[in-house]
Amino acid sequence: MTGYAADLALAHTLADRADAVSMDRFRALDLRVDAKPDLTPVSDADTAVEREIRAVLAAQRPADGIIGEEFGATAGTGGRRWVVDPIDGTKNYIRGVPIWATLIALLEDDRPVLGLVSAPALGRRWWGATGAGAYAGPDAAAGTPIRVSGVRQxxxxxxxxxxxxxxxxxxxxxxxxxxxxxxxxxxxxxxxxxxxxxxxxxxxxxxxxxxxxxxxxxxxxxxxxxxxxxxxxxxxxxxxxxxxxxxxxxxxxxxxxxxx
Structure with missing residues (x-):
């Protein structure tokens, strides 16, 4: 266990909720897609996932700030902020390509100390926190440690x-x-x-x-x-x-x- 064990558990809960929403809309025939001011696409799944994550964080971590791609920043009362990309790879998502994910991070004093990436269409999730190592697997219960390569040239x-x-x-x-x-x-x-x-x-x-x-x-x-x-x-x-x-x-x- 580390100082971020409870936060990691919460991040997995957030990912579980996000996955349920995003997979329900993935390849849906009535998926709605709009263009943002920068002309990048946003689907109704992007906004629904972020709303779901924000609702859980508001209940579980009311003092923490939130920064999300779709709804901007919500101030907290301390130095902790959650950062959310509800669907990273929206262009893949709207075309039915399974390489997309929900990204969830925790910042302390603007430094990323926890990260979780959930790609439910691939059946895979990755996570790590300062001092806790990095893991991958289908869910929190089945994660195994991961390590970068030793290639030197x-x-x-x-x-x-x-x-x-x-x-x-x-x-x-x-x-x-x-x-x-x-x-x-x-x-x-x-x-x-x-x-x-x-x-x-x-x-x-x-x-x-x-x-x-x-x-x-x-x-x-x-x-x-x-x-x-x-x-x-x-x-x-x-x-x-x-x-x-x-x-x-x-x-x-x-x-x-x-x-x-």
Whole structure:
């Protein structure tokens, strides 16, 4: 047991409730999809999941703040805030692709100390908290420890990214392409999934040029408790400036040098 055992138990409860809502609407013929002001899609499942999580937190942790992708920030009375992405991978969700997840994080004084990622359409969940290690499995009762890989050479590395568009917009596409050419294998799994494969040791690097807090907060404790390193492109601990460089640790300095 750790100082976050009760919070982890609550995070699993939140995920159970979220999974019930999201799976009920997944591939529903009457799923409603709208465009947000930034033109990204939002489904009725996104908003329903966040409402469900907020209701549970209001009852169980009334002093804690909440930051959610769909309904913004609710102030708390202390230094603890829950960060929620109700459906990370909404574009996958609305097209019937099963790679999407609910992301739940706990911040203490703006530092991610707990993260849980639940991907019910994949039948898999990942979680971790400071000092408690990182785990994966179908649920809390069946989790097993996970660990990043021991790959030490970029030429042997499996490198993951979301897309190339953001790197081009950031003026870093040439550097990104050089890294891709230097690696053994490259794939664009995108969203939460690349980070979780990294934490499990199935790949070695995951990078993105720009993320929101709710995209990244839950991922950080899982990757770092699995033995990885997670910073922004300047080398500051994530969430930093919103960019992300997550590696198995051994490759981190080289990736930062090449991209940052």
């Amino acid at each position: 970029l030429g042997d590395a499996s490198f993951c990214y979301a897309s190339l568009d953001g790197w081009e917009a950031a003026g870093r596409l040439p550097a990104m392409l050089d890294v891709l050419r230097a690696c053994w294998r490259t794939r664009a799994y995108g969203d939460f999934y690349g980070y979780m494969l990294l934490a499990e040791g199935a790949l070695d690097v995951m990078v993105e040029p720009e993320l929101s807090l709710w995209d990244i907060a839950a991922l950080v404790p899982i990757v770092t408790e699995a033995g990885g390193t997670f910073t922004d492109l300047t080398g500051r601990p994530a969430p930093g400036d919103g960019s992300s460089v997550a590696t198995n640790g051994a490759l981190h300095a080289e990736i930062l040098s090449r991209l940052g």
